[in-house]
Amino acid sequence: MTAALAARPRTSALDRDTAMRLAATEYERVVALLQGLTPQDWARPTDCPAWDVRAMAAHLLGMAEMSASMRESMRQVKAAQARGGVFIDELTDLQVAERTGMAPAGIVARYAEVAPKAVKARRRMPWFVRRQKMPAAQVVNAREETWTLGFLSDVIMTRDPWMHRTDIARATGAPMVLTAEHDGVLVDDVVSEWRERLGRPVTLRLTGPAGGTWGEGGPELEFDAVEFCRALSGRGTAPLDTEVPF
Structure with a gap:
């Protein structure tokens, strides 16, 4: 990725309707x-x-509750900042710690209840808020960059549960439901960002229901679509040493 691209606040490449459809699904x-x-x-x-599966589900619930309510979002942010460490680590640790006493059934019931509210709140985020920069820089591929709140809401807040869904499926042996209409669109957005960050030609073929073929020229790579994304997230070695945030 060029220095000029790195200097711009990162925005969502997805249109709003698509981003919110992916979030709801x-x-x-x-x-x-x-x-x-x-x-x-x-x-x-x-x-x-x-994290075991219960702790991961507690984090997912905490993030959904954060997305569903501005008041809850501000509370979590303030509490995580007060801990004084790396913000994202403190935030996720807080989410898990605050839900330690919840039984699995309670986590599931609450997640099912709050998820539609999270989609509604994300959909209603005004354009002028979505254009604002996040206050803290993010480090991706060992470089600091700035994100807009729209990129966080439209993209990262959907990639996060998607990636943890892959984690839970792998941990438990549960089937990972994959469709071109949902996962294929999400993976295409990830690949587009990866190619932009890479900044040079590559021919990529991803297999499975969420797969496809992108680019021409350069090295020819082939992976399972889910495993490719997992590697980009740090769950393995990122192809061509280029990660994408989840």
């Missing part, structure tokens, strides 16, 4: 996945070393 799929887990599944370790 992803929340629904997380609910369905959690509802199908067995009692034994909730204690299984995940690829996030500090």
Whole structure:
């Protein structure tokens, strides 16, 4: 990625209708996945070393509640900042810690209740708020960059549950529901961003229901679509040493 691109606040490449359709569907799929887990599944370790499935679900719930309410968002941000460490780590730790006493059934029920509210709140975010820069710089590929609140809301807040859905499916052996209409669109957005960040020609073929083919020239790469995204997120070695945030 060029220095000029890195200097611009990152915005969503998705149109609003598509972004909100992806958000609604992803929340629904997380609910369905959690509802199908067995009692034994909730204690299984995940690829996030500090979290078992229950802790990961608690984080997902915390993020959904954060998205659903400006007051709750501000409360979580203030509490995480007061901890004094790396903000995103403190925020996710806070979300898990505050829900330690919740039973799996309570997490599932609350997530199902709050998910539609999260979509509604994200959809209603005004354009002038979405254009504002996030106050803290983000580090991606060892470089600081700035995101708009719209990029956070329209893109990252959907990629996050999608990636954790892959984590939970891998941890429990539950089927990962994948369709071209949903996951394929999400993966296409990830690939487009990856190619932009890479900044040089590459031919990429991703297999599976969410896959496709992109680009021409340069090295020829082929991966499973889900495993490609997991590697870009840091769950493995990112192809051509170029990560994408989730």
